[in-house]
Amino acid sequence: MAIKSLHTYLRQPVNIAPLVIFRIAFGALMFLSISRFILKGWVYNMYILPKMFFPYYGFEWVKPFGGVGMYIVFALLLIASIGIILGSFYRISAILFFVLFTYVELIDKTNYLNHYYFVSIISFILIYLPANTNFSIDNKLLKNTEVTLVPRLFIFVLQLQMFIVYFFAGVAKLNYDWLFEAQPLKIWLPAFSHLPVIGGLMEKEWLAFLFCWIGCIYDLLIGFFLFNKRTVNIAYFFVVIFHLATSLFFNIGMFPYIMITITIIFFREDFHIKILNILKRLCKHSRIENKSTTLFNCGKPVIIACVIFFAIQFLLPFRYLLYPGKLFWTEQGYRFSWRVMLMEKAGTAFFFVKDKTSEREIEIDNKHYLTYMQEKMMATQPDMMIDYAKFLKKEYEHKGFTDPIVRAQSYVTINGSGSRQFIDDTVDLSKQSNSIFKSKTWVKSY
């Protein structure tokens, strides 16, 4: 019964304006983000400079193109974002954007960020949404028709996706360290004690607690208040404050601005219609006579696909329960779960390669093979240590070592605890499995 009424609800025709505004805003933000990424030299630092890359399990076949190739990929991403903004060759642009963006992210898990994962998901959803059927180059040139109504589902999937991000970021904060130790904010906030006006408060312990609890409650509840038509405006006000505060304190680049902008998908449709009309006037968009109000198909298969898609996202954050050990320590099942700014973890790892014939060992200078970012990430993440060990094994086989044994001494600190030994330093890491179906028993228990 409830399912049936939900289905009816989702099939209700609503104005397409929110979808069109979302398309333009997302495309524009991506254009800015990608440009910024290129201008900061990160294409070179992250995808051309490194001597090795850390692929994801199951995606080891994903390799970077050489120097020019990577810049071509990023140029295509810029072109695809323009395609999305203008709604020209929209579907091809959306597919191109999703495929290339995800490709870039899959090259090296050093660069994993929840917000990149988010961008991949959104661009994936956009492939299926007819966001180019109104105020777009496609509908002007190809059909000269204009769609004004779409099933509510098309707006709802985007809203639900945003909801998931917030809600699971909140669920992730429901842990002892965050709630009862105020970690890691108790470490991060005092670093801002020099700020004008508010600096003096930064070292106060209660402030860290206050921020932790507000952050947690905010994340858990904001999605509900955004969904509610009566509270959406005040909720949005908090969205703006919250993201501006995080962008002030943390080095999180474009993410706050992306969230602030696209959260407008929750606004009532007359807001979007107004904006769209303004845009149309600015662009001297001539009226299109052939109005089509035909609903897109929103039958069972579509609903089932949506259910599967979101069910996966609801389950992924809990997969860590299948692994033994403390999640923050082992990081098995940590990624793809909206665990954002959740811990202060740092480490130092020394790698050793032993030649089996001579029984002699050398110490590796990590800087020689890894970028600073890669070394830093690798030192606290067991799956990256395996990748690195396997790389070193190959490297030293080429250098004439027989059956090289690769081991590591690693020390890690988490949320201000004293650093302690992270992994068993006798284990040959190059022989360990990186399968997500096996737990990494050589990580010391916390």
Add this chain to the structure above:
Amino acid sequence: MKFKLLVTSVFLLLLSCGKKNKNPEPEPVAAFDKQAMLTNMADNIILPNYNAFKISLDSLISAYNVFQSSNAITDFQRVKQQFQTAYLHYQKIDLFEFGPAETVIVRMNFNVFPTDSAQIKTNIASNSYDLEAALNLDAKGFPALEYLFFGNNRTENSVVAGFNSSPNQKAYVSAVLNNMFTKINVIINSWNSSYRTAFINSLGTDVGSSIGFLINQMNYELDYLKNAKIGTPLGKKTLGIAIPDKCEAYYSGQSIEYALQTLTLIQQTYSGGNGVGFDDYLDHLKADYNGVPLTTQINNQFNAARNKLTAITGPLSTAVVTNASQVDAAYLEIVKLLVLLKTDVPSRLGVIITYQDGDGD
């Protein structure tokens, strides 16, 4: 940025007011004065060290000029003395590779070892070289001078005779000295004119902040001590086979003294000498290391490393072959110190250990 700051400030003030009325703080402790720490670092460590180095380099240059005209062996002995003083003082500035020193690239221009003796000979023979060329980075600086002054197992007499018979060699030493002289003056002038102000007013902990620079370079220097000065000669990268001639100051046999000086400088940077330093900052934050104050743990580790380094017998180049276990013991203590300085300290202070900006999460 201004707007962001304003919004956040108002927001936080509102929060703080609401909270304070209910729950008055018993005794407000002042926030840590990062500017005082940086000012101490600049005025009592960095600038005095630069000036002391410059004075020692000036003395070396004048001693060398005296020798150039006199050709006397006693004047040459004085050159060697001044050289060792200047090289030792150099160890007190090596760490500060940020700001002006980063522009000048001090480490690469002053102290690449082992030096390339073949390249030095070629340069001297041709009497035509560009010391700014990348090719000559390992044919200049202190290691090149050391090679020319302390020679390859040659007697003092024969070294002096070599100088006297080769105007090219004399000119080469002058050029190398002048190259360092120019660079150190650029750095000191830059610190005095504007960089000091910028340095003590950069109070964040992110990439490119003064605290970020200090922490990162402290670790770079310690890593350099561990690898280049001790580990490599000891054979850590060559299957345990020692390479004595990769020691710093191989010809003059001062490797351990210089290594100790490097350790001293790292400790000085960490503790702020007699003034406010990172140790005070960590104590202020009540940083804990599995039950003891982190600063106690670090001080103990500095002492352990120093003791083991001091305990090494004889020049390092001999010790790595005949007393490898002594060197290895020092190496292990340096590694432990590195873990503390590279992992615990930045993590506790919220400093990002990287030279690369990123998008964060």
